[in-house]
Amino acid sequence: MNRCAVIMFVRLPRVPSTRCAKCLLILMLAFARPSPADERVWAPLAKDGLRDPSGPAVRILQQPADALLPLSPDNAGNQVRWVHALKEGQINPRASLRKPLVSEKYDKDVLLNLNGGMPVVRFPHSIHNEWLDCSNCHDHLFKKQRGASKISMFLILQGEQCGVCHGAVAFPLTECARCHSVKRADALAELEREEAAKAAAPTPAPPPAPTNERPSAPRKEGKGK
Ligand code: HEC
Ligand code: HEC
Numbered sequence: 001m002n003r004c005a006v007i008m009f010v011r012l013p014r015v016p017s018t019r020c021a022k023c024l025l026i027l028m029l030a031f032a033r034p035s036p037a038d039e040r041v042w043a044p045l046a047k048d049g050l051r052d053p054s055g056p057a058v059r060i061l062q063q064p065a066d067a068l069l070p071l072s073p074d075n076a077g078n079q080v081r082w083v084h085a086l087k088e089g090q091i092n093p094r095a096s097l098r099k100p101l102v103s104e105k106y107d108k109d110v111l112l113n114l115n116g117g118m119p120v121v122r123f124p125h126s127i128h129n130e131w132l133d134c135s136n137c138h139d140h141l142f143k144k145q146r147g148a149s150k151i152s153m154f155l156i157l158q159g160e161q162c163g164v165c166h167g168a169v170a171f172p173l174t175e176c177a178r179c180h181s182v183k184r185a186d187a188l189a190e191l192e193r194e195e196a197a198k199a200a201a202p203t204p205a206p207p208p209a210p211t212n213e214r215p216s217a218p219r220k221e222g223k224g225k
């Protein structure tokens with residue numbers, strides 16, 4: 001292999017020869033490994049332990065290797081980075097088999113775990129709503145208010161809350177940093193900006209209460225701030 005040959009000729013520092021050989025071996029292994037995309041292997045349907053090997057599905061369904069190899073690689077779960085596959089247009093899932101479904105739009109990121117020791121969790125509504133309906137989570141898994149549901153890693157690891165899907169049909173719980181993705185200071189700054197924007201935004205005036213008094217002078221339109 002070319003890359004290994006190159007490493008062989010790199011001048012190594014003067015260390016005892018066994019250590020030197022070990023270094024070389026480690027380097028060679030590190031460089032000789034093909035990229036994860038090339039390494040991906042999926043069990044054929046008849047041997048995946050999920051299907052009856054004598055049933056008709058094994059003959060009718062597409063083999064996972066044929067279906068999944070063209071999609072963005074991942075090193076976890078079923079080895080497809082599904083979020084990328086969707087964004088890149090590699091797949092175009094139907095919302096329903098029959099009638100077209102109109103799903104509600106809601107894109108807010110919710111920051112969770114503000115008080116823990118791990119980095120803050122960014123829960124992206126946008127990504128989830130590409131695959132799911134609000135009713136998949138609200139309100140039986142989570143309340144529609146930040147901080148109102150008692151979310152805990154303990155319950156998640158037991159297959160509740162986020163763990164209903166993550167580790168089952170979505171990326172596994174071993175990928176800590178995909179959820180715990182925001183530095184605490186950045187998260188606090190983001191929330192502060194959010195609060196400031198909320199305070200600055202002109203709140204829609206409540207409808208005037210019915211009154212017999214003469215309306216007061218029209219409010220001057222300020223520069224807003
Ligand atoms: C699917 C998303 C997800 C993944 C993956 C995940 N966590 Fe969490 N984790 C959460 C959420 C959500 C909370 C609770 C947030 C809250 O308290 O509001 C949490 C809370 C925690 C807490 C308790 C609070 C704290 O910060 O001390 C720890 C510890 C923790 N996670 C560690 C981990 C470790 C270690 C991993 C990887 C092995 C991991 N988590 C993977 C979503 C996730
Ligand atoms: C995959 C699960 C999931 C789906 C699907 C989902 N949500 Fe959420 N939603 C959450 C979580 C988790 C929270 C945070 C709850 C908490 O902190 O207690 C949340 C919070 C909210 C909040 C409160 C936000 C805030 O800042 O207080 C609203 C509003 C909301 N969701 C609306 C929706 C709507 C509308 C849909 C569908 C278009 C939807 N959600 C789909 C999981 C989901």
Ligand code: HEC
Pocket residue numbers: 082083084121122123124127128131132136137141151161162163164165166169170171178179
């Ligand atoms: C009802 C199922 C469901 C629940 C519950 C759920 N998720 Fe997800 N989540 C998904 C699916 C499906 C995807 C997209 C496929 C994938 O990435 O594996 C996803 C993707 C994500 C991503 C995007 C990762 C990326 O690649 O950008 C994050 C972050 C995430 N989830 C965090 C959470 C957290 C935190 C919770 C709990 C508060 C949660 N999810 C609860 C189904 C769910």
